Amino acid sequence: MKVSDLIADFLIKNEIKHVFGIIGAGNAHIFDSIQQKGYTEIICVHHEQAACMAMQTYYRTSGKVTAAILTTGAGSTNGITGVVSAWADSIPGIVISGNEHSKFVDIHKDVRMWGVQGYDSPAMVEKVTKYATKVSESNLVVYELEKAYSIAQHGRPGPCWIDIPMNLQSSNIEEKEVVHFRQDELPELHLDSDSKLSENINLIVEALNKAERPLFWFGNGIRLANAELLLEPLLEKYNIPALVTWAGIDSIDSNHPLVYGRAGTYGQRSANFILQNCDLLICIGTRMAISQIGYDINELAREADIVVVDVDKFELDKYKERYKYSVNADAGDFIRKMLDKELNKTSDFLDWIEICNNYRKQYPWFNSEDHPDKDGFINSYQFMERLNSYLKTDQHITTDMGTALLSGHQVLRIGKDQRLMTSTGLGEMGYGLPAAIGSSVAREKGEVMCLNCDGGMMMNLQELQTIVHYKLPVKLFIFNNDGYLMIKHTQNALFNGRRAGVDTNSGVTCPNFSALAEAFGIPSYQIRTWEDFDKFIPEIQEISGPVICEVFMHPHQLFVPKLGLAIQSDGSLISPPLEDLSPFISRDELSKNMLNGLHLKSTNIEVKI
Incomplete structure (x- = not known):
């Protein structure tokens, strides 16, 4: 042979x-x-x-x-x-x-x-x-x-x-x-023994019985363990609020009443308040990345005991001094044992759930005041908010980096049969288009929506021909912001706005994507106004083959809320804790939202309202 x-x-x-x-x-x-x-x-x-x-x-x-x-x-x-x-x-x-x-x-x-x-x-x-x-x-x-x-x-x-x-x-x-x-x-997996896992779960449930403000945090390790269908039963059994990581967004319906969003350095303000005010944090299947927990583990959920469940012992070891319980186990095995556990609940956590509901009401995922249209350009966060209403019940979405990643992961609501996939570890530009191809082929050449940007498109532009050749129904949205918007903001912060290699005036240009679409034989649209949005989005969603839609946005649009440095009047810098997102709210308002008072860093930040 x-x-x-x-x-x-x-x-x-x-x-x-x-x-x-x-x-x-x-x-x-x-x-x-x-x-x-x-x-x-x-x-x-x-x-x-x-x-x-x-x-x-x-x-x-x-x-x-x-x-x-x-x-x-x-x-x-x-x-x-x-x-x-x-x-x-x-x-x-x-x-x-x-x-x-x-x-x-x-x-x-x-x-x-x-x-x-x-x-x-x-x-x-x-x-x-x-x-x-x-x-x-x-x-x-x-x-x-x-x-x-x-x-x-x-x-x-x-x-x-x-x-x-x-x-x-x-x-x-x-x-x-x-x-x-x-x-x-196969090499032996050095996980906690069954008896040790059971012992840890007993301790965790005991801690739950004593807690007043417990919180689950679900990561993509749950889906990797084929355990995502166990999350709703877990929430029903314990009646505990939950957050999801960016990689784990599609592991549970965003509209579930106990799912309160996505915390992190570019997290939702309400989700970050919930995270920072909990008194018991149970993290399942997440590697606790910096973009998720902030830059100092000791500033994360400061009043909480932290439980982390991870199949990789080395991930547990990196912050072991901060964790109350480190559980070296498969996420699915852990959740199944939690579901099998008999409860002697002393609290139904209704007061805590009410607090979480108030955060969600006061600080919605999308706030039009934070994301206004400007200079005739539409705002990408507003675009994502409106796009929610047009997503199909089984919509599969891939994103590239930059605008597509940040505004998409902050605003899109992912339903039970929908998917949202991106590169959250390496975060490489150029991921979105090949990712859409892989997902479409896995769906027997089914429909995928790809949220991309002009800079990211140039990293794997050649794959447009792959989509054309295999007739893959990829709906490709390209946010056009004249180059590399995230790096423009970095240059604003570090170099007083001096530009190098980020836009037309500093050495980088991107092509006319509508003209490129014609060259590849792909129908194209351009959205510059909300009238364009209302007219074209329904048409695009009805197209059965590949399609390209350019969305023109302000070349300097802000990405907020975000965790950023606070520059003081004397030129000094303060790196605030995770609950203190930019744009900064008044110290009185922040204090009312922090159940155990302000962090010293936050008290020292000068806020102009």
């Missing part, structure tokens, strides 16, 4: 219907075998990083691990950004890379390059993958693929990288020579 045929058979055996990649000399045999077998479809993208990004949302949409197939040399180096992104967000996948003939790998092993384009790609990615190896013998190819497929999903998920020299791909072996991976070879 030809080894490349065995690779194709591996995909068939694991019911992998789609893979992503670009053909080259280093993977030509694999492409040929997959095509000849006819079961797996190769989605041919136009940049390898797009293949690795699409691989992620394919899994996030379908729950099915897939593969990116890269050629040698620059083909594999191009894929690295997508691999690091998958690693950061704990998304499983298999990268199959080609390499030079084994004889060159051996002869040139001590020099920089092997053969024509080869190099040691597993060594390059070993720190950003769960497993990376170069196959040295033909009979081990299937073994390594099976091992990678298992490891990718074992414990905390992540990408694996299998490098297969081209001569091994084209070689022939007898079926009896093929070595297979055994599940008992």
